[in-house]
Structures are given as C-alpha cells and as structure tokens.
Amino acid sequence: MSESCSQFKRVELDSDVDTTSSSSSFVTRFAPSPTGLAHRGHAFSALTAFSAARAAGGRFLLRLEDIDSVRCRPAFAAAFLDDLAWLGLTWATPVRRQSEHLGDYRAALERLRARGLVYRCFKTRKDILGDIGRAPHGSPTPPAGGPLSGAGEGALLAQGRPYAWRLSLDAAARALGGFDDLAFIEEGAGPDGERGRIAARPGIAGDVILARKDLGVAYHLAVVVDDAGQGVSHVIRGEDLFAAAHIQRLLQALLDLPTPIYRHHALLMRPDGKRFAKRDAAETVRGLRDSGVSPAALRAQLGFADLPAETD
Numbered sequence: 001m002s003e004s005c006s007q008f009k010r011v012e013l014d015s016d017v018d019t020t021s022s023s024s025s026f027v028t029r030f031a032p033s034p035t036g037l038a039h040r041g042h043a044f045s046a047l048t049a050f051s052a053a054r055a056a057g058g059r060f061l062l063r064l065e066d067i068d069s070v071r072c073r074p075a076f077a078a079a080f081l082d083d084l085a086w087l088g089l090t091w092a093t094p095v096r097r098q099s100e101h102l103g104d105y106r107a108a109l110e111r112l113r114a115r116g117l118v119y120r121c122f123k124t125r126k127d128i129l130g131d132i133g134r135a136p137h138g139s140p141t142p143p144a145g146g147p148l149s150g151a152g153e154g155a156l157l158a159q160g161r162p163y164a165w166r167l168s169l170d171a172a173a174r175a176l177g178g179f180d181d182l183a184f185i186e187e188g189a190g191p192d193g194e195r196g197r198i199a200a201r202p203g204i205a206g207d208v209i210l211a212r213k214d215l216g217v218a219y220h221l222a223v224v225v226d227d228a229g230q231g232v233s234h235v236i237r238g239e240d241l242f243a244a245a246h247i248q249r250l251l252q253a254l255l256d257l258p259t260p261i262y263r264h265h266a267l268l269m270r271p272d273g274k275r276f277a278k279r280d281a282a283e284t285v286r287g288l289r290d291s292g293v294s295p296a297a298l299r300a301q302l303g304f305a306d307l308p309a310e311t312d
Contacts, residue, residue: 026058028234029227030084030091033065034076037284038083040302041238041275044268047304049236050089052263054307061230062091067098067105067217083285088295088307096230098222105217108225108255109165109210117171117254118210119147120163122156146170146207164218165211167251169203176253179203184249187234188263190242202250204243224248228257239264268302 030046032038038046053060062084066072081095098105112118147153147168156163173179182200189195210221223244227235235245242264252259267275270283288298299307 024056024058025233026053026056027061027230027232028053028058028236029061029063029230029232031063031065031223031226031237032080033068033072034080035068035071035073036076037286038080039284040288041268042080043083043087043285043298044302045236045238045265046084046089047087047299047302047307048265051304051307052234052236058233059092060089061096061232062089063096063098063226063230065098065219065222067102067222069099072099079286083289086289086295087285088299096226098217098226101226102216104225104229105211105222108221109217112167112210112254113165115171115175115254117168117175118165119168120153120157121166121207121209122153122161122163162213164209164213166207167210167247169207172202172250172254179250182249182253184245184259185261186242186245186264187261188236188265189239190264191239194242198245200246200249202247205247208247220244220247220251224251224255224257227260228252228255232260234263235260236263236265238267240267 028049030049032042032046050060052058062081064072064077064080066077077097084091109118176182179200179202182202183197184200186195186198190198208220209218211217226232242262245262245264249259251257269275285298296305299305
C-alpha cells in the first residue's frame with residue numbers, strides 16, 4: 001500500500017472533495033463536533049491548521065463531525081461556521097457534514113466485516129465499566145472479550161439484544177502479518193515529545209468500537225474515511241488526540257487508505273491549567289465577540305497576529 005496521498009484514487013464512496021485549484025498538495029482540516037459553542041481552544045486549533053495551510057499555499061477544509069445526533073445540534077453547527085468566519089478563516093466548500101455521509105461509513109464497515117475483521121459486542125455500558133474496574137491497574141481498555149461463538153451470538157440476536165461492532169486486533173494482526181511495519185510521521189509533537197517516524201501501537205486502544213447502535217458509526221472509522229475521501233495530506237490537531245493516530249493508522253492499512261502526515265500541537269490551557277470547555281460561556285468565541293473583542297485582538301491573543309488584516 002502506498003503512503004502517498006497523491007497515489008490515492010479516492011474511496012469508493014460518495015466523497016465530496018472540493019476541486020478548487022491550489023498551488024500545493026497540502027490539504028488540512030479543522031473538524032469540530034458541534035455539541036456546543038466554539039471556545040478559545042477551538043479558535044487556537046482552527047487558526048493553527050488554517051495558518052499552516054496558508055503558509056504552504058495549500059487548502060484548508062472545515063468538517064463538521066456531527067454523527068452524534070443526540071448531542072450535536074444544527075444551531076451549534078451554524079454558530080461554529082459563523083464564529084470561524086468572524087475570526088477571519090476561509091475554507092474550501094462544500095463543508096462536509098458527517099451526518100450526510102453515513103453511507104460512506106457503513107460501506108467501510110461492511111468491507112471490514114466481510115473480511116472478518118470486526119465482531120459484534122453485546123456488552124452494556126455497565127458491563128464495560130465493570131471490566132475497567134477489574135482490569136489490571138485500572139486499565140481503561142481491558143480486553144473486550146472477543147467474538148462470541150456462533151450459537152451464543154445467535155441466541156443474543158434472537159433476543160433482540162443491541163450490540164456494537166468492534167475491531168478485532170487479533171484478526172487485524174493476522175490480516176497484516178503483524179503490526180511491525182505500521183508507522184506514521186509526526187511533524188508536531190505528542191504529549192511526551194514524540195516526533196518523527198512513530199511506530200504505531202494500535203493495541204493501546206484495545207478492540208475499539210467502530211459502530212454503535214445509537215450512532216451508527218464511531219469516531220475512528222468516520223475520521224479515516226473522511227480524511228482519505230477529502231484528500232487530507234496533513235492532520236493538524238491537539239495532542240490529546242495523539243493516541244488516536246495509532247488506531248487510525250491501523251484502520252488506514254486495513255481499508256487500503258493513504259496515511260496523512262500528523263502534526264499534533266499543544267493544547268491551549270486556561271490560567272488555572274485546565275482545558276477550555278464549551279460550558280464556560282465567558283471563554284466562547286461568541287462570548288468574546290459579545291464583550292467587544294475584535295477578531296484581530298483575539299487572533300493576537302492566540303499568537304496569530306501576523307494573519308493579514310484583510311481577513312477581518
């Protein structure tokens with residue numbers, strides 16, 4: 001499998017790649033989940049990706065990761081677009097909304113299922129919490145238990161028991177002949193300063209859930225499908241998602257998708273050392289706007305004073 005995005009022929013899914021011409025093959029994205037209003041941390045991360053794309057003469061995409069139909073709301077999505085435009089960002093269109101592309105993710109899941117790489121997990125949230133409590137050293141990712149026998153699974157299906165689809169690390173290792181050749185390039189830094197060629201360790205996440213009854217698809221699967229379909233060459237995001245790159249690298253290999261270059265950045269923190277949260281209304285972009293802060297002033301506060309004034 002080639003690591004070059006330029007050799008990727010497009011996912012066989014109804015992707016919505018923008019065809020606007022660019023002087024560079026550099027493509028990055030900002031992909032918020034609209035479960036609340038954008039805050040300073042969102043603004044910092046968006047500006048980091050936007051500035052990188054501008055410096056490379058590339059393209060900046062905005063993607064709304066709104067597959068959580070319970071928590072994501074159209075009003076928050078509209079507010080994100082408005083606040084980012086006010087901040088001075090521009091992006092290629094159309095904006096990809098994950099809720100409009102569930103068929104893409106189902107197709108990817110079916111490819112994995114057809115190869116025996118996923119299995120049904122009938123454990124409830126209570127079961128999982130119990131497993132975590134019994135796991136050595138309180139590990140947050142205890143073994144999921146693996147697939148049930150045909151008879152056991154059939155009995156639970158006959159009862160109408162809900163289930164999630166989990167990725168089988170054992171099956172994935174057999175399909176790839178092990179994980180020794182899996183790696184990704186980190187141009188930024190992980191939480192412990194990781195940089196350069198990083199050996200992927202997908203086992204740190206356990207048998208991750210790729211689809212759930214309530215949402216239909218989970219984060220990791222949707223992200224790799226979207227990044228490939230949109231031709232993202234550089235994933236620029238907070239270091240809190242560094243661990244996600246390990247399992248996403250595995251999914252890219254299993255689905256024969258290109259591996260982007262990763263560039264994780266430090267998180268913007270509040271003076272008390274805590275992360276910004278959507279519930280802190282005073283630090284949302286909307287709250288700052290209402291208090292009279294200008295786009296240029298906020299960009300300067302976040303370390304992006306060099307963005308052209310014409311973006312205001």
